Amino acid sequence: MKLVDNLYAYVWQGNDNNCNSYVFVHALKDKRHLLIDPGHIITPFYQEHGLEILVREMARDGIDASATGLIALTHAHPDHSEAAKVIREQCQALVALHKADEPLYQMLGGKVDIYLEEGELVLGPENQLKLSIFHSPGHSPGHITLYWPEHKVLIAGDVIFYQSTGRFDLPGGSARALKQSIQRLSELDIEYLLCGHPYGHPGIIKGKTAIQNNFDFIKTNILF
Numbered sequence: 637m638k639l640v641d642n643l644y645a646y647v648w649q650g651n652d653n654n655c656n657s658y659v660f661v662h663a664l665k666d667k668r669h670l671l672i673d674p675g676h677i678i679t680p681f682y683q684e685h686g687l688e689i690l691v692r693e694m695a696r697d698g699i700d701a702s703a704t705g706l707i708a709l710t711h712a713h714p715d716h717s718e719a720a721k722v723i724r725e726q727c728q729a730l731v732a733l734h735k736a737d738e739p740l741y742q743m744l745g746g747k748v749d750i751y752l753e754e755g756e757l758v759l760g761p762e763n764q765l766k767l768s769i770f771h772s773p774g775h776s777p778g779h780i781t782l783y784w785p786e787h788k789v790l791i792a793g794d795v796i797f798y799q800s801t802g803r804f805d806l807p808g809g810s811a812r813a814l815k816q817s818i819q820r821l822s823e824l825d826i827e828y829l830l831c832g833h834p835y836g837h838p839g840i841i842k843g844k845t846a847i848q849n850n851f852d853f854i855k856t857n858i859l860f
């Protein structure tokens with residue numbers, strides 16, 4: 637589904653746990669795509685073909701998934717990262733991840749090509765796609781979020797969801813760090829909040845007021 641400009645959203649609609657995926661179409665210098673969080677190849681419990689479904693959904697929007705050039709992972713958990721290995725091999729795509737999540741990704745058999753760090757990520761034939769990378773630990777030590785100032789889009793991974801937050805009880809998690817990450821993100825000017833999962837809600841929250849209300853709900857009722 638086209639969200640804004642060249643950004644497309646793929647909300648997971650299966651029964652098993654899997655992540656939402658986001659694609660910046662033709663975003664790279666060679667016109668290939670930037671794919672964020674491709675998810676599972678096959679989900680662990682119900683054996684749903686996550687990657688096949690994603691490829692099919694992209695094709696429905698006229699996007700050739702085999703033209704993926706860069707895969708950015710918000711973090712290394714397999715429900716976000718598993719399919720990256722396959723796409724990397726089949727499409728000669730590069731995988732980008734924060735260094736602090738590399739040990740987990742390596743344990744899962746993954747290879748990192750580019751380290752994502754706090755700062756600017758500038759892409760495109762004329763450097764027209766400028767993303768701010770925020771190191772947002774707490775759910776995992778190397779979790780990053782991506783902010784696109786041009787359209788006020790935040791790709792939040794597993795930091796926040798609709799009326800809930802990411803878990804902080806997994807290895808490398810920290811409630812304190814998650815709270816700080818959420819506080820920091822809540823200060824951004826956001827019109828599109830794109831979450832890592834469709835937990836009781838598609839995970840795409842539109843409009844500044846709805847997004848601020850969601851941050852307020854989390855701060856009042858959950859972590860703060």
Ligand SMILES: [Zn+2]
Nearest residue numbers: 711713775794
């Ligand atoms: Zn996760």
Ligand SMILES: [Zn+2]
Nearest residue numbers: 655715794832
């Ligand atoms: Zn997740």
